[in-house]
Amino acid sequence: xxxxxxxxxxxxxxxxxxxxxxxxxxxxxxxxxxxxxxxxxxxxxxxxxxxxxxxxxxxxxxxxxxxxxxxxxxxxxxxxxxxxxxxxxxxxxxxxxxxxxxxxxxxxxxxxxxxxxxxxxxxxxxxxxxxxxxxxxxxxxxxxxxxxxxxxxxxxxxxxxxxxxxxxxxxxxxxxxxxxxxxxxxxxxxxxxxxxxxxxxxxxxxxxxxxxxxxxxxxxxxxxxxxxxxxxxxxxxxxxxxxxxxxxxxxxxxxxxxxxxxxxxxxxxxxxxxxxxxxxxxxxxxxxxxxxxxxxxxxxxxxxxxxxxxxxxxxxxxxxxxxxxxxxxxxxxxxxxxxxxxxxxxxxxxxxxxxxxxxxxxxxxxxxxxxxxxxxxxxxxxxxxxxxx
Amino acid sequence: xxxxxxxxxxxxxxxxxxxxxxxxxxxxxxxxxxxxxxxxxxxxxxxxxxxxxxxxxxxxxxxxxxxxxxxxxxxxxxxxxxxxxxxxxxxxxxxxxxxxxxxxxxxxxxxxxxxxxxxxxxxxxxxxxxxxxxxxxxxxxxxxxxxxxxxxxxxxxxxxxxxxxxxxxxxxxxxxxxxxxxxxxxxxxxxxxxxxxxxxxxxxxxxxxxxxxxxxxxxxxxxxxxxxxxxxxxxxxxxxxxxxxxxxxxxxxxxxxxxxxxxxxxxxxxxxxxxxxxxxxxxxxxxxxxxxxxxxxxxxxxxxxxxxxxxxxxxxxxxxxxxxxxxxxxxxxxxxxxxxxxxxxxxxxxxxxxxxxxxxxxxxxxxxxxxxxxxxxxxxxxxxxxxxxxxxx
Numbered sequence: 001x002x003x004x005x006x007x008x009x010x011x012x013x014x015x016x017x018x019x020x021x022x023x024x025x026x027x028x029x030x031x032x033x034x035x036x037x038x039x040x041x042x043x044x045x046x047x048x049x050x051x052x053x054x055x056x057x058x059x060x061x062x063x064x065x066x067x068x069x070x071x072x073x074x075x076x077x078x079x080x081x082x083x084x085x086x087x088x089x090x091x092x093x094x095x096x097x098x099x100x101x102x103x104x105x106x107x108x109x110x111x112x113x114x115x116x117x118x119x120x121x122x123x124x125x126x127x128x129x130x131x132x133x134x135x136x137x138x139x140x141x142x143x144x145x146x147x148x149x150x151x152x153x154x155x156x157x158x159x160x161x162x163x164x165x166x167x168x169x170x171x172x173x174x175x176x177x178x179x180x181x182x183x184x185x186x187x188x189x190x191x192x193x194x195x196x197x198x199x200x201x202x203x204x205x206x207x208x209x210x211x212x213x214x215x216x217x218x219x220x221x222x223x224x225x226x227x228x229x230x231x232x233x234x235x236x237x238x239x240x241x242x243x244x245x246x247x248x249x250x251x252x253x254x255x256x257x258x259x260x261x262x263x264x265x266x267x268x269x270x271x272x273x274x275x276x277x278x279x280x281x282x283x284x285x286x287x288x289x290x291x292x293x294x295x296x297x298x299x300x301x302x303x304x305x306x307x308x309x310x311x312x313x314x315x316x317x318x319x320x321x322x323x324x325x326x327x328x329x330x331x332x333x334x335x336x337x338x339x340x341x342x343x344x345x346x347x348x349x350x351x352x353x354x355x356x357x358x359x360x361x362x363x364x365x366x367x368x369x370x371x372x373x374x375x376x377x378x379x380x381x382x383x384x385x386x387x388x389x
Numbered sequence: 390x391x392x393x394x395x396x397x398x399x400x401x402x403x404x405x406x407x408x409x410x411x412x413x414x415x416x417x418x419x420x421x422x423x424x425x426x427x428x429x430x431x432x433x434x435x436x437x438x439x440x441x442x443x444x445x446x447x448x449x450x451x452x453x454x455x456x457x458x459x460x461x462x463x464x465x466x467x468x469x470x471x472x473x474x475x476x477x478x479x480x481x482x483x484x485x486x487x488x489x490x491x492x493x494x495x496x497x498x499x500x501x502x503x504x505x506x507x508x509x510x511x512x513x514x515x516x517x518x519x520x521x522x523x524x525x526x527x528x529x530x531x532x533x534x535x536x537x538x539x540x541x542x543x544x545x546x547x548x549x550x551x552x553x554x555x556x557x558x559x560x561x562x563x564x565x566x567x568x569x570x571x572x573x574x575x576x577x578x579x580x581x582x583x584x585x586x587x588x589x590x591x592x593x594x595x596x597x598x599x600x601x602x603x604x605x606x607x608x609x610x611x612x613x614x615x616x617x618x619x620x621x622x623x624x625x626x627x628x629x630x631x632x633x634x635x636x637x638x639x640x641x642x643x644x645x646x647x648x649x650x651x652x653x654x655x656x657x658x659x660x661x662x663x664x665x666x667x668x669x670x671x672x673x674x675x676x677x678x679x680x681x682x683x684x685x686x687x688x689x690x691x692x693x694x695x696x697x698x699x700x701x702x703x704x705x706x707x708x709x710x711x712x713x714x715x716x717x718x719x720x721x722x723x724x725x726x727x728x729x730x731x732x733x734x735x736x737x738x739x740x741x742x743x744x745x746x747x748x749x750x751x752x753x754x755x756x757x758x759x760x761x762x763x764x765x766x767x768x769x770x771x772x773x774x775x776x777x778x779x780x781x782x
Binding site: 017019020022023025029039041042044046084111112297300301307308309310350352353354355357358361 | 404406407409410412416426428429431432433498499684687688689698699700701745746747748750751754
């Protein structure tokens with residue numbers, strides 16, 4: 001079945017938007033490549049999550065009927081996507097949140113028609129509350145945030161769109177995306193497989209303070225240099241072997257990054273497996289928060305740039321593109337005579353405002369004044385990149 | 390794209406931009422509010438439509454050696470430079486001294502030749518005209534006053550019709566008005582798709598309102614007698630015999646929304662506006678109100694997280710500004726029919742524009758805060774009447 005037919009069949013009643021794939025004049029010129037941005041900032045609920053989560057919600061409605069009750073524990077983009085999808089599908093939705101979540105978040109979840117239950121002081125407790133509710137109620141279904149094939153199938157729609165939207169016959173030399181728990185990466189990898197792009201290199205970006213995927217890759221034979229045994233396991237990280245997927249995943253005790261939407265203490269084991277198995281491999285990168293902040297400012301602020309505010313979790317993907325020499329190491333294909341084609345998945349996310357940008361400006365300025373370079377981790381090695389622009 | 394559209398624009402260079410429903414504004418206004426995101430055009434504004442359309446026509450009529458000339462330090466200049474680059478045409482942009490480095494860099498990056506002449510736009514324009522007169526291959530790319538431009542811009546209406554839920558006809562379309570190119574395109578487009586009766590709300594700023602002032606000089610939607618309406622200081626009425634309308638010629642433009650800056654509008658567009666079936670609702674707002682809208686639209690603080698996170702120029706945020714003020718919106722868009730329960734559907738055309746930065750946002754934050762602190766309300770002019778709206782959000 002052609003990928004076009006596949007796309008039609010799988011996504012016939014899709015709720016998400018086919019978002020634009022725009023060629024970035026500025027970044028393309030900076031890197032001497034054709035750099036395309038997939039603008040999932042424009043999805044309802046402001047992030048790519050609307051794809052997978054609305055797909056899951058529709059699937060739940062089809063399998064359990066219109067009385068199905070969607071339950072999720074998330075004060076972030078997943079929660080908002082679930083509330084939005086439930087609203088459109090006229091399904092009951094309850095979002096569990098720990099104490100201390102910003103009132104605005106609670107307000108707009110309610111505005112989307114979701115019931116909000118505040119339980120516990122930590123996310124884990126809210127999650128337990130959600131699980132208890134699902135166990136107690138036959139109609140209730142837990143909406144997975146990132147570890148589910150139906151969710152990946154929804155996210156994979158993005159790759160079908162990209163294939164159609166690129167100039168005819170163009171195959172990307174690399175696709176960049178952020179990794180939190182791995183939902184987006186999982187969807188992209190599945191989508192690539194479906195359209196004959198299993199060999200397209202995938203560059204995954206995290207921040208040093210929230211890098212469960214990078215650390216998981218380190219615990220397995222794979223793209224990382226050297227022997228598994230010889231690689232140091234950071235303090236606070238506990239390896240966990242998943243026998244179902246035959247991978248070891250890292251479980252992080254604390255997450256220190258300001259890119260809170262990346263915040264997963266461990267990635268989907270299945271997605272780690274996919275990354276290790278795929279032909280195109282995975283190029284796992286970690287950057288400092290400050291580098292992501294600088295990218296937010298660049299993406300929003302310069303006259304010729306994209307004038308869109310994105311979260312740190314999202315700007316992480318774009319950050320390497322603002323550093324040409326770093327970029328050339330991540331995508332050596334860009335150094336050939338023929339201009340490379342690169343797709344940056346701008347995943348979106350609602351947690352950013354102009355106030356944040358003011359903070360980022362100060363933080364980045366202070367960090368630049370401190371001198372030195374930024375450290376970037378790449379498949380087990382450390383690179384440095386200039387802080388200055 | 391439906392077949393009819395394909396025939397009209399077979400080799401179009403512009404992007405079909407998204408029409409997104411704004412959950413925030415829809416909820417705020419109890420309406421269905423859609424945003425047409427022309428910010429996503431290749432050169433960040435709707436101008437890319439009409440200007441590439443014009444450039445393609447020039448290529449077809451004059452051949453590949455045609456030389457595109459334009460005097461513009463703004464979005465028109467950038468659109469022309471980009472169009473020329475794609476079509477492999479020669480392009481020269483005339484600019485007065487003082488245009489910012491990023492702007493000239495952008496144009497050069499797109500392969501345009503830049504000629505800096507004069508201290509004012511008018512001088513650059515004259516130099517451009519001289520160049521066109523001297524060169525048989527040269528063609529002046531119009532900024533806003535040309536049917537080919539409107540035909541290109543009109544494509545956005547075809548898209549909107551297809552993008553709205555099936556069978557939905559807007560209760561109003563909102564757009565900014567500088568010289569009238571966008572409004573011209575919208576009016577032409579509406580006529581073509583059977584929307585000639587759809588009300589068009591045009592928004593300008595008090596300091597750059599040549600269209601509003603022109604409407605005032607004619608029999609039309611403005612209240613009262615032409616003769617009884619005062620003419621603003623510095624404004625010269627000019628009767629245009631070809632189109633049978635009087636247009637206002639403004640001596641100065643004082644608004645910070647510089648992309649609106651036209652000293653007089655297209656007479657043809659004024660004519661089309663007066664003749665169409667659907668209302669023209671001409672609105673002028675303060676610069677500060679446009680600034681506040683830009684800040685809200687970007688999401689100035691944590692409480693505004695549902696906002697759109699896009700930085701737009703003042704000329705563009707002017708269109709959105711009425712949507713942030715319920716009382717203003719209700720005057721402009723009423724469900725005045727028997728179905729008073731009907732939820733209105735409105736389309737805000739976000740014209741885009743590259744002239745906005747984070748520094749601008751910071752400056753506007755300060756200006757708005759200072760203005761709000763002085764108390765009072767903001768004046769809004771609407772079809773010859775003035776009312777006020779609260780400065781508070």
